[in-house]
Amino acid sequence: MSVPAFTGSNVMDVDAAKIRGAGSNVHFDKVSVAYGAHVVLHPLTLDIAPGEILAMIGPSGSGKTTALRAVAGFVRPASGRIRIGATDVTDLPPYERGLGMVVQNYALFPHMRVEDNVAFGLRAQGADKALIGERVKDSLATVGMLGFAKRYPRELSGGQQQRVAIARALAVRPRVLLLDEPLSALDAQIRRNMVEEIAKLHRDLPGLTILYVTHDQTEALTLADKIAIMRDGRVSSHGPTAELYRRPPNRFTAEFLGRANLLPVTVAEGAAGPKGLAKARLGNAVLAGAARGEKPGDKTLLCIRPQHLSLTGDEEHTNRIVGTLKEVHWQGELTHLVLDVDGTPVRVSATRLPVSLPEPGSAMPLFFAPGDTSLVPEDVRG
Ligand SMILES: Nc1ncnc2c1ncn2[C@@H]1O[C@H](COP(=O)(O)OP(=O)(O)OP(=O)(O)O)[C@@H](O)[C@H]1O
Ligand SMILES: [Mg+2]
Incomplete structure (x- = not known):
């Protein structure tokens, strides 16, 4: 044998x-x-x-x-x-x-x-x-x-x-x-x-x-x-x-898994309330998002997926940012918009558009729900 x-x-x-x-x-x-x-x-x-x-x-x-x-x-x-x-x-x-x-x-x-x-x-x-x-x-x-x-x-x-x-x-x-x-x-x-x-x-x-x-x-x-x-x-x-x-734990994960908009923000208030939402400042806007133990003054990133940005506000979409419309790409089922928000390109995937879209170059508000967004630390490379 x-x-x-x-x-x-x-x-x-x-x-x-x-x-x-x-x-x-x-x-x-x-x-x-x-x-x-x-x-x-x-x-x-x-x-x-x-x-x-x-x-x-x-x-x-x-x-x-x-x-x-x-x-x-x-x-x-x-x-x-x-x-x-x-x-x-x-x-x-x-x-x-x-x-x-x-x-x-x-x-x-x-x-x-x-x-x-x-x-x-x-x-x-x-x-x-x-x-x-x-x-x-x-x-x-x-x-x-x-x-x-x-x-x-x-x-x-x-x-x-x-x-x-x-x-x-x-x-x-x-x-x-x-x-x-x-x-x-x-x-x-x-x-x-x-x-x-x-x-x-x-x-x-x-x-x-x-x-x-x-x-x-x-x-x-x-x-x-x-x-x-x-x-x-x-x-x-x-x-x-x-x-x-x-809730991506770092920038690399946020960007590798799906598309992500990552806005540089400064934490204004740490996590509070049953949902663990922190408040962060982007220019003049104060935005709520899921926290990860940040403290006031921390510089971090606010992660928001393109499909979670809405062109209209309601009682759920309480976060509001304003950008300048740069590009519009119609793709049938979805329309992709690119805006500039304080120097960061922000992508929006919209299933529905308003009857008339502003001209490129115009200011445009965007809305999103605090529960759809989270704070993500910038990567520290070893
Ligand atoms: N037999 C080998 N000899 C020397 N280096 C190797 C060998 N096999 C892989 N490597 C190196 O090891 C690293 C990791 O390779 P690996 O094949 O695990 O990557 P991967 O994540 O599977 O990449 P891909 O997505 O391209 O398949 C690479 O830098 C590669 O060049
Ligand atoms: Mg391989």
């Missing part, structure tokens, strides 16, 4: 039992990665709960793939430990980690039919024929590709190939699914459909933990329970998706 772990179908069952009992949370414990003297991942501590979808997003080169490859076992951390469930996997080879992985360019074997591609991992593990047949069927059914088992990859569209790649990753019944930009090679329409399909897949397999690496913030906002935003090999922020969007 040359490679004991890969022989005999009983080994599969033992492993599967061991893996099921071990849980599916992923824990990075001060994991750092360096290529030569170049540190590309600074000590990273991060937890992904069992059954959670964590989207890791960030600019090119920020260390997303490196973090994912460390979990997969394709790069060795310079320091720190990685645990999956109760198992410390840092020293285990990739195939013993109980993972499925899908990367950008699908990497299906071109000379193998769909069913053989999906069976590949199980055959490598020495699973018996009946089990392989059953798993191939199940996995293809999960991604809606059962009717394509006899085709070759070249006979499939890009989206179909990516579904097969996901089926192949699922066939070994992984406890964690690693997805690295799985949709970036697909065009926009197919990508949207696939995002919905991955969401459905996760509803069907709620125990499966997913680490989803992307630089597409829409994919992250749509799919993820939590988001980690990477910057220069460090986690810049990490938290529940809606919270990170609504």
Whole structure:
């Protein structure tokens, strides 16, 4: 017996039992990665709960793939430990980690039919024929590709190939699914459909933990329970998706996750009242927004999303600023306006316009609700 772990179908069952009992949370414990003297991942501590979808997003080169490859076992951390469930996997080879992985360019074997591609991992593990047949069927059914088992990859569209790649990753019944930009090679329409399909897949397999690496913030906002935003090999922020969007903890997060207007303000009054609103001064205007422990006199940023700015005031939209209208871009469903507010460009996405819009160059008031805005500290770069 040359490679004991890969022989005999009983080994599969033992492993599967061991893996099921071990849980599916992923824990990075001060994991750092360096290529030569170049540190590309600074000590990273991060937890992904069992059954959670964590989207890791960030600019090119920020260390997303490196973090994912460390979990997969394709790069060795310079320091720190990685645990999956109760198992410390840092020293285990990739195939013993109980993972499925899908990367950008699908990497299906071109000379193998769909069913053989999906069976590949199980055959490598020495699973018996009946089990392989059953798993191939199940996995293809999960991604809606059962009717394509006899085709070759070249006979499939890009989206179909990516579904097969996901089926192949699922066939070994992984406890964690690693997805690295799985949709970036697909065009926009197919990508949207696939995002919905991955969401459905996760509803069907709620125990499966997913680490989803992307630089597409829409994919992250749509799919993820939590988001980690990477910057220069460090986690810049990490938290529940809606919270990170609504109350970004720093400028980088505010600007990376969706579009944000960030107005430089001076805090006039710290948080007060049940909603924790602070008051901040912008020129002559006093504006209320969700606080983060600021003190009077602090210089900070007021974050307001373009869709939360209204052209008309009411009892809810009590914050008022005035800008000079610079540009109007009509896009059918939305009209984008750009105003200058005390030297800061402010973007507005409006679904409804007044009957007559002022001429560019005219002064125009904008209104927004205190609950839709938050104070965001300027980034301190280490
Ligand atoms: N094998 C390698 N040898 C040397 N440097 C590497 C290697 N792989 C990655 N790097 C460097 O590590 C840094 C992080 O790369 P990584 O692939 O993790 O980025 P990423 O966030 O996934 O970027 P992208 O969004 O472009 O995929 C980059 O500066 C990259 O050049
Ligand atoms: Mg990458």
